[in-house]
Amino acid sequence: MNRYLFFGALVVLALVYPLLVQGIPVWERMGALVLLAAIGASAWNIVGGYAGQVSVGHAVFFGFGAYAAVVVYTHLGWPPIAGAPLGMLLSVILAAVIGVPTLRLSGHYFSMATIAVGELVRVLSSTSDFLGGAQGLGGPAMPRSVFDLSFLSATPFYYIFLAVLAFLLGLTWWIERARMGFYLRAIKDSERAARALGVSSGRYKLYAYMLSGAFTSLAGSLYLCMFGFVDPESGFGILISVKMVVMAALGGAGNLFGPLVGALILVPLEELSNSYLGGRGAGLTFVVYGAIIVIIARFLPSGLLSLFRPRPSKPAPKSEIASGHAD
Amino acid sequence: MSFTLVQVIVSGLLLGAVYALFASGLTLVWGMMNVVNFAHGDFVMLGMYTAVVIWTALGGGPFASVPAAAILIATLGVLSYFLLVRHIMRGPMLAQILGTFGLALFLRYAAFWYFGADFKTLPDTLVGGSFTLGGVRFEGARMLAGVGGLAITLLLHVILTRTAMGSRMLAVSEDPVAAQLMGIRPQRMQAVAWAMAGAATGIAGALIATFFYTSPTVGETLAIIAFVTVSFGGFGSVLGALVAGLIIGVVESVSAYLIGPVYKDVIVYVLFVLVLWFRPQGLMGKA
Numbered sequence: 001m002n003r004y005l006f007f008g009a010l011v012v013l014a015l016v017y018p019l020l021v022q023g024i025p026v027w028e029r030m031g032a033l034v035l036l037a038a039i040g041a042s043a044w045n046i047v048g049g050y051a052g053q054v055s056v057g058h059a060v061f062f063g064f065g066a067y068a069a070v071v072v073y074t075h076l077g078w079p080p081i082a083g084a085p086l087g088m089l090l091s092v093i094l095a096a097v098i099g100v101p102t103l104r105l106s107g108h109y110f111s112m113a114t115i116a117v118g119e120l121v122r123v124l125s126s127t128s129d130f131l132g133g134a135q136g137l138g139g140p141a142m143p144r145s146v147f148d149l150s151f152l153s154a155t156p157f158y159y160i161f162l163a164v165l166a167f168l169l170g171l172t173w174w175i176e177r178a179r180m181g182f183y184l185r186a187i188k189d190s191e192r193a194a195r196a197l198g199v200s201s202g203r204y205k206l207y208a209y210m211l212s213g214a215f216t217s218l219a220g221s222l223y224l225c226m227f228g229f230v231d232p233e234s235g236f237g238i239l240i241s242v243k244m245v246v247m248a249a250l251g252g253a254g255n256l257f258g259p260l261v262g263a264l265i266l267v268p269l270e271e272l273s274n275s276y277l278g279g280r281g282a283g284l285t286f287v288v289y290g291a292i293i294v295i296i297a298r299f300l301p302s303g304l305l306s307l308f309r310p311r312p313s314k315p316a317p318k319s320e321i322a323s324g325h326a327d
Numbered sequence: 328m329s330f331t332l333v334q335v336i337v338s339g340l341l342l343g344a345v346y347a348l349f350a351s352g353l354t355l356v357w358g359m360m361n362v363v364n365f366a367h368g369d370f371v372m373l374g375m376y377t378a379v380v381i382w383t384a385l386g387g388g389p390f391a392s393v394p395a396a397a398i399l400i401a402t403l404g405v406l407s408y409f410l411l412v413r414h415i416m417r418g419p420m421l422a423q424i425l426g427t428f429g430l431a432l433f434l435r436y437a438a439f440w441y442f443g444a445d446f447k448t449l450p451d452t453l454v455g456g457s458f459t460l461g462g463v464r465f466e467g468a469r470m471l472a473g474v475g476g477l478a479i480t481l482l483l484h485v486i487l488t489r490t491a492m493g494s495r496m497l498a499v500s501e502d503p504v505a506a507q508l509m510g511i512r513p514q515r516m517q518a519v520a521w522a523m524a525g526a527a528t529g530i531a532g533a534l535i536a537t538f539f540y541t542s543p544t545v546g547e548t549l550a551i552i553a554f555v556t557v558s559f560g561g562f563g564s565v566l567g568a569l570v571a572g573l574i575i576g577v578v579e580s581v582s583a584y585l586i587g588p589v590y591k592d593v594i595v596y597v598l599f600v601l602v603l604w605f606r607p608q609g610l611m612g613k614a
Contacts, residue, residue, distance in 0.1 A: 116555060290434075
């Protein structure tokens, strides 16, 4: 009961947040940025958290989404958001192309391979004239219609991002309870055991990777709609990939709300330090940022949400019978 | 074969030897305790700054900066091991990425805050001159770095495969509990591995600084090369890192010469993905 009340209060807070900070651009922007980061990290969570395949190359999909949105504007004159479905479709295809060879690799090798693929795409994008080369491409400077999503404040973006995040978390929640969720967790715990029990692990890892890629791409398209500009570094840069991993891991990977919690901590930390300290001080705040990450990894290796996990001291009666040995 | 191509291959080999040296620190830790150090590039960066500081403050050349960087980064490695890595290595793989990446940010921006963002270079005259042998020109700085890198990498390989210390480390990497029953202290051996990896990385940094720009973010670029070299060569294998480093150095130089400088990274990454596809354990890794 208490849990539902708490949860309900959080939902209400999320809905009225823009009204509370109305007229303070820094905080309006911050809310939207937290949600955008949470979309990216939650999308990563499907393959990285639930299936345990730690991709450090998700910027490939993010960049694909961002570039798809800007390319339909520069080359076809469409509003950038029209590129989002295109980006998602291409990302699903791309996920299959990248996933089939790399998902065979296990553990660190998969991570390394995704880093290499990410860097490969970044370098290629900076040599492509179609994508604006190293300078990148910009969206519409002046809004031509409401579909260009150009607003005076960040609040409309806040609600768009909130709707997308709610949909993504709902989908993840559904997967978590469906057959696929059990398969993914089985693969994460032991791929060999999962295979022995008849889970076609390769196929389900690929499904998770494709789904994750599609929503990461959507995050990229939304990023472009808000910022109106992308270059190889802000689209495909390795820091984009790493931030998704770090946010999810900080909150708790494989946990529905883990990425959101991570984003709630890291985005304000980064934004506030940039706006208040700036210049040389920015270096110092990233020192603190790094130190906080180190401390959390050291003392809470399963993420912040592991603090609220139900205590293992109350084992279900079933497991006592099943294990047969005293622990 | 033209002299230019020979020249290109020679400079690729010299560069590859340095790649091998700074990848060997990463592969040692990875193979020994299955931890990927995402702060590895930033260890190299601090090695490079050590060389810069020694030159600007004391006027010392590579013969002063190489040992200093080795000692400093080895200390940093041991400290990281005892304060951080020892605790996160039993956790999930994500905790390792989180912890070592946090360390990377910490070191990178500490350098940024202290030294500023501008690029620093050591003067050419520090390891000056060049000589010509059979029509191929050798630059002093690159020659020193390449030969130094090759020598230290081979030394590391000999220590790991031919000494009692190396055998103890191998025992710990295969089965820490069994090693402990044989009277080997796993934590001490793992700390030794971090010290050796740190020393190799520091030396590599001090050598690279003689011909490459130094900046707080240079570690990011170098780390990616190190990851590729290690996965290419097979984790835990210093000899594999050496072979992979030399191959990558030559492939980079030759493709930059034949196709164009922008595409040299593309060729290296494609080569890397192909190796992972056909031989996931790397060239010399154990399956």
